[in-house]
Amino acid sequence: MNRSDLTFYFLGKKYGYNLRKMVEFVNENQYWDNKDIEEYQTEKMIQLIHHAYNNTIYYKEVLDKLALKPKDFQSLADLKMLPIIGKADIRDRWKDLVATDYQKYRPMHRVTSGTTGQTFQYYNDSKSWALNWATKMRTFSWGGYTFGKDKIATLKGGSMLRKAKQSYKSRFWKYLNNYYDLPVINLTNESMEEYYNEIISNKIKYLRGFPTAVYAFAKYIYETHGTLPFKATFTSAEYLQDFQREQIIKTFGTNHIDAYGCGDGMGGANQCDKTAGYHVNIETSILEVINEQGGYCDAGEQGEIVLTSLHDYAMPLIRYTPGDVAVVGKGHCSCGRTLPLLKKIVGRTSDLIYLPNGRILNGIAIPFADWVDKIDKFQIWHTEIDKIELKVIPKPTLTQKDIEYMHEIMAYHLGEGIGIKVDIVDDIPLLPNGKFKYVISKVDNIGK
Ligand SMILES: [Zn+2]
Numbered sequence: 001m002n003r004s005d006l007t008f009y010f011l012g013k014k015y016g017y018n019l020r021k022m023v024e025f026v027n028e029n030q031y032w033d034n035k036d037i038e039e040y041q042t043e044k045m046i047q048l049i050h051h052a053y054n055n056t057i058y059y060k061e062v063l064d065k066l067a068l069k070p071k072d073f074q075s076l077a078d079l080k081m082l083p084i085i086g087k088a089d090i091r092d093r094w095k096d097l098v099a100t101d102y103q104k105y106r107p108m109h110r111v112t113s114g115t116t117g118q119t120f121q122y123y124n125d126s127k128s129w130a131l132n133w134a135t136k137m138r139t140f141s142w143g144g145y146t147f148g149k150d151k152i153a154t155l156k157g158g159s160m161l162r163k164a165k166q167s168y169k170s171r172f173w174k175y176l177n178n179y180y181d182l183p184v185i186n187l188t189n190e191s192m193e194e195y196y197n198e199i200i201s202n203k204i205k206y207l208r209g210f211p212t213a214v215y216a217f218a219k220y221i222y223e224t225h226g227t228l229p230f231k232a233t234f235t236s237a238e239y240l241q242d243f244q245r246e247q248i249i250k251t252f253g254t255n256h257i258d259a260y261g262c263g264d265g266m267g268g269a270n271q272c273d274k275t276a277g278y279h280v281n282i283e284t285s286i287l288e289v290i291n292e293q294g295g296y297c298d299a300g301e302q303g304e305i306v307l308t309s310l311h312d313y314a315m316p317l318i319r320y321t322p323g324d325v326a327v328v329g330k331g332h333c334s335c336g337r338t339l340p341l342l343k344k345i346v347g348r349t350s351d352l353i354y355l356p357n358g359r360i361l362n363g364i365a366i367p368f369a370d371w372v373d374k375i376d377k378f379q380i381w382h383t384e385i386d387k388i389e390l391k392v393i394p395k396p397t398l399t400q401k402d403i404e405y406m407h408e409i410m411a412y413h414l415g416e417g418i419g420i421k422v423d424i425v426d427d428i429p430l431l432p433n434g435k436f437k438y439v440i441s442k443v444d445n446i447g448k
Contacts (some may be wrong), residue, residue: 002149003148003149003178004051004146004147004149005020005148006021006148006431007147007178008147008148015126015129015130016106016126017126017130019130019133019137020134021258022130022131022134023134023137023138025134025137025283026131026134026135026137026281026283027138027141027208027337029282029283030138030337030338030339031336031338032282032338033338036337037282037340038076040075040280040282041076041310042075043176044310044311045073045076045079045127045286045298045310046070046074048211048308048310048313048316048318049070049073050070050081050313051099051316052099052316052318053069053070055099055100055101055313056096056098056099056124056316058093058096058097059097059316061096062082062083063082065141065381066082068081069351070083072391076286079234079286079308079318079319080410082318082319083319084290084294084306084319084320085318085320085321086320086323087112087120087251087318087322087323088158090122090264090317090320092143092250094120094121094122094315095378096121097122097315097316098314098315098316098346098436099314099315099316100150101121101198101313101413102123102281102313102314102315103314104128104313104314105123105125105126105127105312105313105314105443106125107123107124107125107126107268107314107315108124108126108127108129109121110123110124110263111121112125112264117258121431122264122314122315122317123312123314124312124314125311125312125313125314128266128284128309128310128311128312128356131283131284132261132263132266132268132281132284132313134407135268135270135281135283135284136259136261137267137269139234139236139257139259139272141233141269142257142270142272142273142335143206143232143233143273143313144232145206145231145232145233145234145255148178149178150178150205150206151178151180151202151203151204151205151206152178152179152180152204152206152207152208153180153181153182153198153199153204153206153207154179154182154207154208154209155180155182155183155187155207155208155209155210155213155214155217156181156183156209156395156434159251160163160195165373177407180198180199180202180204181193182198182209182412183434185231187213187216187217187246187421189220189224192216192217192220192221193224196220196221196224197215197230198226199228200228202327205230205231205232206230206231206232206233206234207230207233207234207252207389208233208234208235208236208238208352209234209235209237210235210237210238210242210434210435210436211238211239211240211241211244211258211436212238212430212435212436213434214233214235214248215241215244215247217249218246218247218248218250218251218252219251221251222247222250222251222404223444227251227252227253228251228252229252229253229254230252230253230254231254232254232255232256232273232413232445233248233252233254233256233257233343234256234257234258234259235256235257235258235259236258236259236260236261236436237249237261238429238436239345239346239347239348239351239417239438240258240345243372245258248383249367250395251419252407255273255275256271256275257270257271257272257273257275258270258271258278258345259271259298260278260280260305260324260326260342260345260438262305262322262324263321264313264317265285265307265308265309265317265320265322265422266284266285266307266309266312266319266383267281267285267287267305267307267309267322268280268281268284268285269281269287269326269342269345272333272335274333274335276327277329277333277339277341277342277343277344278326278341278342278343278344278345279337279339279341280327280331280339280340280341280342281339281379282339282340283310284400285307285308285309285310286308286309286310287305287306287307287340288305288306288307288308288319289303289304289305289306289327289328289342290300290303290304290306290321292305294373297327298328298330298332299328299329299330299343300327300328300330300343301328301340302325302326302327302328302346303325303328304321304323304324304325304326305322305323305325305326306320306321307317307319307320307321307322315416323348324345324347324348325345325346325348326340326343326344326345326346327342327346328342328343329342329343330343330421335350335399346358347362347363351363351369351438351439352439353382353388353439353441355385355386355414355415355418356385356417357414357415357416357417357418358415359413359414360414361380361388361413361414363380365441366378366380366409366410366413371402373395374380374394374395374397374398374402375392375395376393376394377392377393377397378390378391378392378393378428378438379428379437379438379439379440380438380439380440381439381440381441381442381443382439382441382442382443383443384442385443386417386418386419387418387419387420387421388410388414388418388419388420388421389420389421389422389423390406390410390420390421390422390423390424391425392406392422392424392425393425393426393428394424394425398424403422403424407420407422410422421442
């Protein structure tokens with residue numbers, strides 16, 4: 001038994017599934033044709049709707065109101081008969097969404113971390129979790145990384161503090177996974193220098209983390225040491241900006257693979273080494289991209305992601321919108337994998353600011369990211385319904401004139417009647433989970 005086998009063995013024991021088999025299954029699926037995908041998803045969808053109707057108060061109510069029965073769902077297009085549900089629906093009705101037989105599925109209880117403070121709870125079936133994990137392993141393998149065998153450095157947020165005492169158990173898992181954790185909560189030049197040395201002395205060839213952290217690390221190394229070659233680098237969990245991607249590739253000289261994932265809806269889409277878009281995970285959920293009229297988006301069109309998690313029975317989520325926006329892709333990737341493509345992940349609807357003058361501002365679209373030689377970081381705060389604050393960490397080149405110009409740009413994008421404040425700050429803290437957010441809203445728009 002080699003090291004990778006050992007890791008799979010223990011993980012399988014922990015979660016009760018043969019994860020090696022699941023990885024083999026998803027590796028096969030990446031070459032399925034449209035007909036195979038449709039058949040698989042249709043079968044899972046029909047089973048799920050029967051289950052949800054028979055075992056949850058919520059879906060019984062929804063179908064009865066529409067005078068529908070589970071047998072009315074025969075093809076994927078029939079899914080459109082059901083309404084789209086959002087975070088607010090889950091928050092308000094979560095008890096009615098939990099299936100009467102939920103314990104059977106060995107569910108894992110989760111709580112989302114809302115950026116505006118609103119959270120909701122949900123369950124993931126162990127099986128759903130395991131299959132989702134297998135799709136992640138598939139994505140890593142696209143970068144040449146073998147789980148358990150290869151060392152990987154992880155720029156990690158959250159409570160994983162470096163000096164904190166680690167339990168025997170957590171050290172054991174880290175050993176098995178061959179992980180080297182590099183905490184990002186205090187990403188200073190000193191800590192980055194330490195990580196740089198640690199990566200070199202341990203001959204680590206793979207790196208993963210949140211885009212802002214991997215970018216900051218890439219920038220630091222580029223400025224101090226030039227380059228640091230990796231076999232592959234991976235980002236996930238935040239929106240990856242083009243300038244971040246360019247810097248990462250410049251410093252690490254690697255194909256960079258970005259992943260979009262949504263644990264509450266079990267949706268995922270991932271770039272490959274050809275990076276021509278994001279390959280959709282077809283086995284964990286049905287991923288629809290819906291336009292403002294409620295129809296399916298065509299190739300090249302932008303819309304909201306709607307997910308139906310196919311293996312979550314403890315708390316079924318059918319046509320759930322996590323608030324992410326994507327552009328639909330066309331055809332197949334040159335890598336030969338036949339998974340459907342998203343051309344681009346555009347951001348989250350939580351990055352949208354709804355103003356009382358009727359304008360909707362996309363925080364990510366504000367061109368401040370182009371000012372990489374003037375500012376280090378920026379963050380937009382929607383503090384009151386008609387007030388916007390722009391926090392900026394300056395570079396030495398930033399002048400008073402630039403600040404005035406920033407004011408003008410903001411006024412142009414925001415329109416009439418909105419108070420604007422530009423705040424020059426020393427630091428913009430990360431969220432408690434270590435992620436960076438471009439837009440922080442203190443105004444409740446969870447129902448949007
Ligand atoms: Zn590809």
